[in-house]
Amino acid sequence: MSAIVAIVGRPNVGKSTFFNRLIQRREAIVDAVSGVTRDRHYGKSDWNGKEFSIIDTGGYVQGSDDVFEQEIDKQVELAIDEADAIIFMVDVESGITGMDEDVAKLLRRVKKPVFLAVNKVDNAKRAEDAVEFYALGLGDYFTLSSVNGSGTGDLLDALVEVLPEKEKEEADLPRFAVVGRPNAGKSSFINALIGEDRYIVTNIAGTTRDSIDTRYNRFGFEFNLVDTAGIRRKSKVKEDLEFYSVMRSVRAIEHCDVCLVMFDATRGFDGQVENIFWLAQRNNKGIVILVNKWDLIEEKETNTMKQYTERIKKAMEPFVDVPILFISALTKQRIYKAIETAVEVYKNRSKKIKTRKLNDVMLPIIERTPPPAYKDKYVKIKYITQLPTNYPQFAFFCNLPQYVREPYKRFLENKLRENFDFNGVPVTIYMRKK
Numbered sequence: 001m002s003a004i005v006a007i008v009g010r011p012n013v014g015k016s017t018f019f020n021r022l023i024q025r026r027e028a029i030v031d032a033v034s035g036v037t038r039d040r041h042y043g044k045s046d047w048n049g050k051e052f053s054i055i056d057t058g059g060y061v062q063g064s065d066d067v068f069e070q071e072i073d074k075q076v077e078l079a080i081d082e083a084d085a086i087i088f089m090v091d092v093e094s095g096i097t098g099m100d101e102d103v104a105k106l107l108r109r110v111k112k113p114v115f116l117a118v119n120k121v122d123n124a125k126r127a128e129d130a131v132e133f134y135a136l137g138l139g140d141y142f143t144l145s146s147v148n149g150s151g152t153g154d155l156l157d158a159l160v161e162v163l164p165e166k167e168k169e170e171a172d173l174p175r176f177a178v179v180g181r182p183n184a185g186k187s188s189f190i191n192a193l194i195g196e197d198r199y200i201v202t203n204i205a206g207t208t209r210d211s212i213d214t215r216y217n218r219f220g221f222e223f224n225l226v227d228t229a230g231i232r233r234k235s236k237v238k239e240d241l242e243f244y245s246v247m248r249s250v251r252a253i254e255h256c257d258v259c260l261v262m263f264d265a266t267r268g269f270d271g272q273v274e275n276i277f278w279l280a281q282r283n284n285k286g287i288v289i290l291v292n293k294w295d296l297i298e299e300k301e302t303n304t305m306k307q308y309t310e311r312i313k314k315a316m317e318p319f320v321d322v323p324i325l326f327i328s329a330l331t332k333q334r335i336y337k338a339i340e341t342a343v344e345v346y347k348n349r350s351k352k353i354k355t356r357k358l359n360d361v362m363l364p365i366i367e368r369t370p371p372p373a374y375k376d377k378y379v380k381i382k383y384i385t386q387l388p389t390n391y392p393q394f395a396f397f398c399n400l401p402q403y404v405r406e407p408y409k410r411f412l413e414n415k416l417r418e419n420f421d422f423n424g425v426p427v428t429i430y431m432r433k434k
Contacts, residue, residue, distance in 0.1 A: 006083035177256035258286035345424035401431035
């Protein structure tokens, strides 16, 4: 594991801008509205050949009545506990504020390296103004500008000197994204899995605004879990911030291996959940459907689950070979089964079938049920192979590929699923000229 560095400070001092500069991507949302960063946000950076993880935290506001700010304070304290070193960011334009003094008081008790970074210093006059930050009692400071990058090199030189050596090289891990509508229980699900309040959870929809990775390594499973902002309909996306959050969720789907599509059982598998499902399917991702808050469904009968499953499958037609689990993030009902299923779907997505076995199984089936004649032309499929892609794609070589219609392609797909288990994974079939 690489060393961890936390960026802390009061709201709107430029922590997320600095974070984006270090990881060289626009990963954390940056907005003039204070309090945009709510959860701890992780990224990778390196300096002088030394790699480390960066945590971008929400702004620390001690003693606030705001539900989000109280939760943000807990997240900042958790980040400080996790980190090997801490960058305390302040704003030269505002000077020392009461909130800065609160953070400094917290950090003076921490027995870890603390680097005081005075941000927005982009001229000589501001460099002189930075002298007042000695009053925080944290020793020397570093002046920098998150926007243009000046001064960051000196800070990073000092930072990497105190970081512990990396223990071992980390392999590329599978990525499982938890996606769904706002307030479906995605963050509660991940918190329940990892056994800590990694994400802020409130009953207000839209609490999570960034897509955030958590490494999961328990019970023999190891992968990255991605909590995403809820995806709303375009008509509901009014503020810029909400738009960026939706884009992050869409990008999380594009860059994951398996999507755990979660929705609230009390609201049902509605049109917006369907859109998320089809977005994952179009991107050829493994899919697991999680019906959350199942404990809230009253008057359950013997066949309630079966009827609910049938309604979901009706909405998903023709791609119905998808695992559906009824869970409760609150009571932890079946949450570990959800992870086992996601791992199985990941294996199905990565499955490679030998060409000989594929032909031995499929050619006799095709011989018994050949493609229907079209315009008095008879299609003869001679050979099948799996394409070397990271999800299941198959090429069927025949004499007249243009005459093979969609219903027969679905028949071939169903036979592949029956014989080779591609549960939860979209399968693509191409007809090629032999």
